[in-house]
Amino acid sequence: xxxxxxxxxxxxxxxxxxxxxxxxxxxxxxxxxxxxxxxxxxxxxxxxxxxxxxxxxxxxxxxxxxxxxxxxxxxxxxxxxxxxxxxxxxxxxxxxxxxxxxxxxxxxxxxxxxxxxxxxxxxxxxxxxxxxxxxxxxxxxxxxxxxxxxxxxxxxxxxxxxxxxxxxxxxxxxxxxxxxxxxxxxxxxxxxxxxxxxxxxxxxxxxxxxxxxxxxxxxxxxxxxxxxxxxxxxxxxxxxxxxxxxxxxxxxxxxxxxxxxxxxxxxxxxxxxxxxxxxxxxxxxxxxxxxxxxxxxxxxxxxx
Amino acid sequence: xxxxxxxxxxxxxxxxxxxxxxxxxxxxxxxxxxxxxxxxxxxxxxxxxxxxxxxxxxxxxxxxxxxxxxxxxxxxxxxxxxxxxxxxxxxxxxxxxxxxxxxxxxxxxxxxxxxxxxxxxxxxxxxxxxxxxxxxxxxxxxxxxxxxxxxxxxxxxxxxxxxxxxxxxxxxxxxxxxxxxxxxxxxxxxxxxxxxxxxxxxxxxxxxxxxxxxxxxxxxxxxxxxxxxxxxxxxxxxxxxxxxxxxxxxxxxxxxxxxxxxxxxxxxxxxxxxxxxxxxxxxxxxxxxxxxxxxxxxxxxxxxxxxxxxxxxxxxxxxxxxxxxxxxxxxxxxxxxxxxxxxxxxxxxxxxxxxxxxxxxxxxxxxxxxx
Numbered sequence: 156x157x158x159x160x161x162x163x164x165x166x167x168x169x170x171x172x173x174x175x176x177x178x179x180x181x182x183x184x185x186x187x188x189x190x191x192x193x194x195x196x197x198x199x200x201x202x203x204x205x206x207x208x209x210x211x212x213x214x215x216x217x218x219x220x221x222x223x224x225x226x227x228x229x230x231x232x233x234x235x236x237x238x239x240x241x242x243x244x245x246x247x248x249x250x251x252x253x254x255x256x257x258x259x260x261x262x263x264x265x266x267x268x269x270x271x272x273x274x275x276x277x278x279x280x281x282x283x284x285x286x287x288x289x290x291x292x293x294x295x296x297x298x299x300x301x302x303x304x305x306x307x308x309x310x311x312x313x314x315x316x317x318x319x320x321x322x323x324x325x326x327x328x329x330x331x332x333x334x335x336x337x338x339x340x341x342x343x344x345x346x347x348x349x350x351x352x353x354x355x356x357x358x359x360x361x362x363x364x365x366x367x368x369x370x371x372x373x374x375x376x377x378x379x380x381x382x383x384x385x386x387x388x389x390x391x392x393x394x395x396x397x398x399x400x401x402x403x404x405x406x407x408x409x410x411x412x413x414x415x416x417x418x419x420x421x422x423x424x425x426x427x428x429x430x431x432x433x434x435x436x437x438x439x440x441x442x443x444x445x446x447x448x449x450x451x452x453x454x455x456x457x458x459x
Numbered sequence: 460x461x462x463x464x465x466x467x468x469x470x471x472x473x474x475x476x477x478x479x480x481x482x483x484x485x486x487x488x489x490x491x492x493x494x495x496x497x498x499x500x501x502x503x504x505x506x507x508x509x510x511x512x513x514x515x516x517x518x519x520x521x522x523x524x525x526x527x528x529x530x531x532x533x534x535x536x537x538x539x540x541x542x543x544x545x546x547x548x549x550x551x552x553x554x555x556x557x558x559x560x561x562x563x564x565x566x567x568x569x570x571x572x573x574x575x576x577x578x579x580x581x582x583x584x585x586x587x588x589x590x591x592x593x594x595x596x597x598x599x600x601x602x603x604x605x606x607x608x609x610x611x612x613x614x615x616x617x618x619x620x621x622x623x624x625x626x627x628x629x630x631x632x633x634x635x636x637x638x639x640x641x642x643x644x645x646x647x648x649x650x651x652x653x654x655x656x657x658x659x660x661x662x663x664x665x666x667x668x669x670x671x672x673x674x675x676x677x678x679x680x681x682x683x684x685x686x687x688x689x690x691x692x693x694x695x696x697x698x699x700x701x702x703x704x705x706x707x708x709x710x711x712x713x714x715x716x717x718x719x720x721x722x723x724x725x726x727x728x729x730x731x732x733x734x735x736x737x738x739x740x741x742x743x744x745x746x747x748x749x750x751x752x753x754x755x756x757x758x759x760x761x762x763x764x765x766x767x768x769x770x771x772x773x774x775x776x777x778x779x780x781x782x783x784x785x786x787x788x789x790x791x792x793x794x795x796x797x798x799x800x801x802x803x804x805x806x807x808x809x810x811x812x813x814x815x816x817x818x819x820x821x822x823x824x825x826x827x828x829x830x
Contacts, residue, residue, distance in 0.1 A: 161675050164700075168667035283688045285719040292699050292724070299674075301701040376664045376692055378720040383664060421668035428669040429631070429658040 160299040165418040167302050171375075173414020174313035178368035179391035180398070180406040181320065182361030188337045188401035189357050190253065195264040196244060197365055198388015199271035200237055204366025205373040205383060206275060208233035209286055221288050223308070230370040234363040241362025242355050250351075268388075276381040283380045286373040309371050316367055317407055320360070324403055333357060337401065386432070393439040399452020408450060413438075488527040488781060490515070490771065491534060491550035491579075493560035493570065494764075498537040503760060504562055507584060508533060509753050510745075510761035511559055514768035517748075524772045525779070536570070538563040547573040555579065556781045559767045562760065564588035571599055580774075580786040584767040585760040587733075589637070592808055598787050600809045602767050602798070603760075608814035609710060609731050610641045613682060614649070616729060616818055620705055622679035626655035628669070628693060635685035638709050642682060654678050659689065666693050670700045680705040687712040691720035698724035705729065710816075718824050730819040730826060734800035735759045738817050738828045742799040766798035 179201055186194045211229035212221065219225035248267050252260040294303035324330035332353045336343050344350055372387075373379045390413065398409025413435055420434040442449065492511050495504035515529045523529060532553050534546030543566035550558055551573060557580040561567040567586040574581045575596030583591065587603040617625060625646050629639035636658075643653050654676040657669055670693075673681065681697065683690045683706070690712040697706065707729040708717065718725045736742045736757045745765055749757040773796060775781065778789035796803040804812040820829040 161671055164671045164674075165668065168671065172665050172667065283716060283720060285691075285716070285722075287719070287722065292701075294699075296701065301699075303699055306699075372664065377695055377722060378688065378691060380688070382662055386662065387664075418668055422672065428666070428672060429660055431663075431668060432660060 157299070161422060162419075163297075163300045165422055166415070167300065167306070169415035169418030170411065171306050171310055171414070172417060173411035174310050175368050175372060175387070175410075176390055176394040176413050177407045177410025178313050178316065178364050178371075179387055180394035180410045181317070181403065182365045183391055183395040184398070184400055184402060184406040185333075185357050185361045187395070188403075189333060189354055190249070191257065192249065192260055192264060193392070194361075195261070195388065196267035196271055197361070198384035198386075198391065199268050199275075200241055200362045200384070201365040201369040201372075201387055201391075202275065202379070202381065202384030203240060203271060204233050204237045204362075204369030205286075205379040206279070206284070206369075206381075207236050207366065208370030208373055209284055209379050212286070212288070222290065226288060226370070226374055230367055233370050234366045237366035237369075238359040238363035241358040241365075245355060245358040272381055272384065279381060281381060283378050286377050286379055288374050288377070290374070305375065309375055312371065313368070316364060320364070321403065323360075329353065329356060390435060393435055396439060396442055396447075396449055399449030402449070402451045405449055405451035412450070486527050487530045488524050488775065489553065489555045490529055490531050490768070491553065491555035491558040491560075492531050493534045493536050493543070493546055493550060493558055493567075494562055495538040495566065496533065496535045498539065498542075500538040500563060503585075503758060504535075504538070506758035506761050507560065507562060507764035510749065510757060510764040511584075511768045513745075513749055513752055514765045514772075516752075518769070518772045524775050525781070527781075529772065534560075536560075536563070536566045538566050540566055540569045543567065543570050544573060546570070551577045551579060556783070557581070557771050557775070557786055559764070559771055560584055561586040564591060567591060568594055571595055574598060578783045578787075580771070580783055580790060582767040582771050582790070584764040585733075592810060595809055597809070598783075600790050600805060601811065602770065602800075602803055603733060603763050604811050604814045604816050606638055606641055608811065609638060609816050610645050612731050612814050612816040612818060613642055613707060613709075614645050616707060616731075617646075617680045617682075617705070618649075620680065622651075622705060624652050624654045624676070624678045624680075626657070626673050626676060626678035626681045627653060628655075628657045628659060628673075628681065628683050628685070630661055630685035630689065631658045632661070632685070634711060635709070638684040638711075639682075642684070659685075659693065661689065663689065664692060666696045667700070669693070670696050670702070673697070674700055674702055678704070680707065682707050682709070683712060684709040685711055687714040687717035688720070691717045691725065694728060695721050695724040707731070713819070713826070715826070718821050718826070725821050726823075728821045729829060730821070731816050732819050732826070733759065734762055734815045734817055736762050738819065738826075739799055739801075741797075745799050762798075762800045766800050766803065770796050770798065770803060 182197050208229045211232045215228050216225045219228055244267055248263050252263050290305045292303055332348050336353055340350055394409040394413045395406050397412055398405025417431050417435055421428045421431050492508055494507045519528050534550045536543035536546045547570035559582045561583040562585045564586040571594045575598050581599040583599055583601045585603050587605045589606050627639045629635040646653055655673050690708050710731050713730050713732045736746050742762050746757055774789040775786055778785040794804055801815040806812050818829040819826040
């Protein structure tokens with residue numbers, strides 16, 4: 156493989172990885188934008204999404220097979236279920252804490268994360284479950300660069316989800332309400348917007364996106380386990396910070412940037428792939444120090 | 460309360476009578492069994508205990524050893540170093556003639572000193588850390604192959620497949636790094652090239668960077684030395700990226716789960732395994748007897764435990780007495796003892812002279828013996 160081949164291959168790898176990060180980062184950033192909460196349980200919702208997708212796939216595979224039809228169906232079912240789970244969490248754990256200091260709700264989020272991951276661990280005995288799908292390894296081969304159709308399908312579906320979300324936020328009344336609440340909740344209430352309903356909707360969409368990413372990861376990697384949400388939760392947080400937390404476009408961009416940075420960073424000679432996480436979290440630290448608002452975030456002016 | 464005390468007293472009396480009766484008929488040959496019968500590894504330990512008891516029964520039915528019947532005492536090491544020393548002390552003070560067992564290397568290690576100081580002959584059935592070799596005082600014998608043997612088996616396979624450029628991937632933990640390092644040294648000493656020596660983080664799902672790196676080095680063979688869960692993902696992504704040549708995995712990945720997670724990608728992957736019953740033609744009779752007696756299938760290390768007991772009896776017979784030093788001498792002098800897991804002879808370091816590792820290949824979603 157020539158250097159150019161390696162660069163092109165890593166570009167493809169980075170985009171695939173980046174679209175997973177972006178999907179998960181969107182949920183982070185939406186929730187932060189609207190109630191200023193870093194929802195640390197978000198990575199675990201991704202994990203729950205993968206497991207619920209796994210369950211649905213084994214249920215529907217008899218009818219629809221283990222190929223794209225079955226996968227799409229179980230992904231949609233998983234998105235709805237995890238969306239509702241996200242709403243339940245918001246109602247039970249976060250709603251009563253909204254008036255409390257910011258730190259209390261942050262700790263609540265950590266607790267929810269533990270409940271979810273340990274709950275799934277108890278249910279599955281900490282075992283790895285094989286996500287059996289019936290997808291081949293056929294793909295496009297351009298010289299030494301190889302991309303499977305599965306990978307292309309995953310990136311395209313991630314892009315479709317993101318474009319849909321983008322239109323929802325920018326072109327619908329609910330989207331407008333979300334943006335308004337992010338700016339000033341009290342004013343929104345005075346204008347007759349049902350703030351709680353919109354917050355609920357935000358949680359639903361954010362969790363559903365995480366579930367979609369979870370099912371995709373299950374399909375792509377072929378196994379799911381209770382701890383899979385931890386690292387991706389941190390990575391998605393990093394992606395959201397890179398893009399500017401609270402910004403939808405920022406999360407998409409941040410996800411892709413992080414994916415590409417990891418893919419190329421690990422190809423630097425003498426830096427093995429085991430340095431991948433050091434690389435991404437090192438960037439997080441640098442960014443928090445030098446440009447805490449991220450690539451697309453606006454500097455917040457606190458009015459007294 | 461009173462009733463239970465009465466029962467206990469009665470029980471004691473009966474046992475006493477029974478033991479007297481036994482002692483009156485013939486002298487017993489007391490053998491200690493050290494396996495974990497509680498804790499996380501209890502299943503494997505009980506399986507080994509079952510196999511040892513089965514071997515003892517067979518020996519007794521065939522007339523015993525030197526005219527004596529074998530009786531056993533089990534010490535539970537719980538796969539824990541502290542519990543293991545307690546279990547070993549118990550066996551030593553019960554004055555057993557010899558000990559068979561040892562499953563977790565970490566638990567077996569501290570007992571070597573106790574048995575060594577007491578001069579008790581000890582056949583280590585399953586534990587196989589290379590650390591045991593150095594701690595051995597000369598009285599212990601390993602009937603399971605160690606990491607060195609796996610390296611030899613692996614190198615043999617790669618050489619037979621005409622590989623020159625080898626890539627090795629481990630996970631940075633003691634076990635997989637050790638195996639990777641030994642393989643690297645051995646491969647380099649043969650004048651061949653290790654083109655990639657990589658580490659992956661545990662629990663990592665995306666290995667695309669690693670795959671690109673390895674693919675760019677165009678190795679003839681790839682050796683994954685760590686465990687199945689992450690191994691399946693690495694193999695899958697290697698195959699997805701179009702790597703079509705040889706992939707082999709170490710015994711830590713010897714699990715049906717690897718094939719389940721990896722699916723079609725794992726077809727044709729080689730795996731090195733301890734001699735488990737499923738892959739041993741000679742173990743058929745043992746397997747049937749075990750099933751008949753315990754109503755379950757023998758597990759991974761039962762064949763070695765069974766061989767261990769049979770070898771011990773054979774050595775005592777050859778020694779002609781239950782003198783501990785004589786037994787140790789006899790075990791060391793073992794020449795091609797026909798175990799169901801393969802022939803047993805020992806090196807001067809009391810490890811197996813011939814590796815008993817077998818090579819498996821994934822065919823149709825199952826591990827089968829590679830012929």
